[in-house]
Amino acid sequence: MKALLISAGLLLASPVFAQNVxxxxxxxxxxxxxxxxxxxxxxxxxxxxxxxxxxxxEQGSADISIDMNSISLPTxxxxxxxxxxxxxxxxxFAQARFVSSSIKPLGGNRYxxxxxxxxxGITRELSAxxxxxxxxxxxxxxxxxxxxxxxxxxxxxxxxxxxxxxxTVDLRFRLVVANP
Amino acid sequence: xxxxxxxxxxxxxxxAVIGLLIVLxxxxxxxxxxxPLSPAKFQLISYHKWGGMLVLLLVVLRIVLRLLxxxxxxxxxxxxxxxxxxxxxxxxxxxxxxxxxxxxxLMSSAYGFPVVLFGVLPLxxxxxxxxxxxxxxxxxHELLNRLLLITVILHVLAALKHHFIDRDGLLQRMSLxx
Numbered sequence: 001m002k003a004l005l006i007s008a009g010l011l012l013a014s015p016v017f018a019q020n021v022x023x024x025x026x027x028x029x030x031x032x033x034x035x036x037x038x039x040x041x042x043x044x045x046x047x048x049x050x051x052x053x054x055x056x057x058e059q060g061s062a063d064i065s066i067d068m069n070s071i072s073l074p075t076x077x078x079x080x081x082x083x084x085x086x087x088x089x090x091x092x093f094a095q096a097r098f099v100s101s102s103i104k105p106l107g108g109n110r111y112x113x114x115x116x117x118x119x120x121g122i123t124r125e126l127s128a129x130x131x132x133x134x135x136x137x138x139x140x141x142x143x144x145x146x147x148x149x150x151x152x153x154x155x156x157x158x159x160x161x162x163x164x165x166x167x168t169v170d171l172r173f174r175l176v177v178a179n180p
Numbered sequence: 181x182x183x184x185x186x187x188x189x190x191x192x193x194x195x196a197v198i199g200l201l202i203v204l205x206x207x208x209x210x211x212x213x214x215x216p217l218s219p220a221k222f223q224l225i226s227y228h229k230w231g232g233m234l235v236l237l238l239v240v241l242r243i244v245l246r247l248l249x250x251x252x253x254x255x256x257x258x259x260x261x262x263x264x265x266x267x268x269x270x271x272x273x274x275x276x277x278x279x280x281x282x283x284x285x286l287m288s289s290a291y292g293f294p295v296v297l298f299g300v301l302p303l304x305x306x307x308x309x310x311x312x313x314x315x316x317x318x319x320x321h322e323l324l325n326r327l328l329l330i331t332v333i334l335h336v337l338a339a340l341k342h343h344f345i346d347r348d349g350l351l352q353r354m355s356l357x358x
Contacts, residue, residue: 075314165219
């Protein structure tokens with residue numbers, strides 16, 4: 001909670017660093033495996049408040065809200081299923097949220113962000129490496145991390161069998177942030 | 181009957197294996213298509229795809245063998261029309277045995293579900309994901325399957341006619357028994 005307050009405080013206290021995220025160029029993509037078959041999907045709608053200056057990485061922060069109803073999977077069947085109670089239960093948990101607690105430089109253009117992800121009402125600490133790459137006037141923040149779907153009760157009941165749908169889901173994010 | 185009047189044993193074996201695989205894969209596909217999404221459906225769809233890819237692979241092998249080893253002659257008692265019908269039906273079977281699994285593979289690629297043989301060997305996507313095209317390919321897959329079903333029924337009826345009505349020993353071409 002303290003980290004959350006600090007990052008929220010950072011956001012408010014340092015408007016100089018408040019940056020715009022280009023949602024058209026940003027993406028949240030995930031790949032799960034069912035019967036060894038990689039199946040990708042994405043979240044089409046999310047809001048992000050990202051404050052990040054590569055030179056002052058420690059002062060950066062990110063607050064990302066994801067509209068769970070914007071999930072997009074390859075088939076209409078899967079799209080309908082993903083919204084149901086056993087999966088994301090979007091009727092009850094319409095949003096997921098990631099709030100960073102710290103960003104550490106790892107050398108070069110690599111960084112590590114830690115924070116809390118709240119998904120389906122469950123909050124867990126996560127940490128992901130990312131790269132920051134200048135793209136003209138913008139910075140592209142690219143990273144990925146494996147997430148345990150069962151840690152967030154994604155896929156309950158008969159779906160909790162990891163022999164069909166693997167527990168590990170790879171999440172990839174790209175946030176294109178305009179430079180201050 | 182001498183050996184020249186039979187298919188090569190490898191061809192006879194492939195005929196039996198492919199026939200069995202087609203029946204099983206067809207039945208799985210028919211059953212799975214109507215199921216609601218569930219872990220069991222994911223599993224059965226995978227088995228269906230593995231069966232289809234196996235048929236495709238074995239049919240290619242069978243066509244190679246057919247080109248190398250040829251086919252035994254048809255009974256001399258068959259009329260020119262019956263010969264034409266037999267050749268046309270066999271050609272249709274070969275074409276459909278290739279087209280049905282290929283249309284399934286295309287459909288899977290278009291849906292954005294790669295085919296991973298036996299859960300370990302990823303096959304390349306034939307086309308990029310395209311949901312609208314996937315729906316159309318699904319209909320093509322179904323139509324081709326209906327054609328295959330009709331052709332297989334004709335194939336079996338013709339074999340039974342040769343065996344029980346014509347009694348011309350034609351079935352021995354595809355039998356390992358002496």
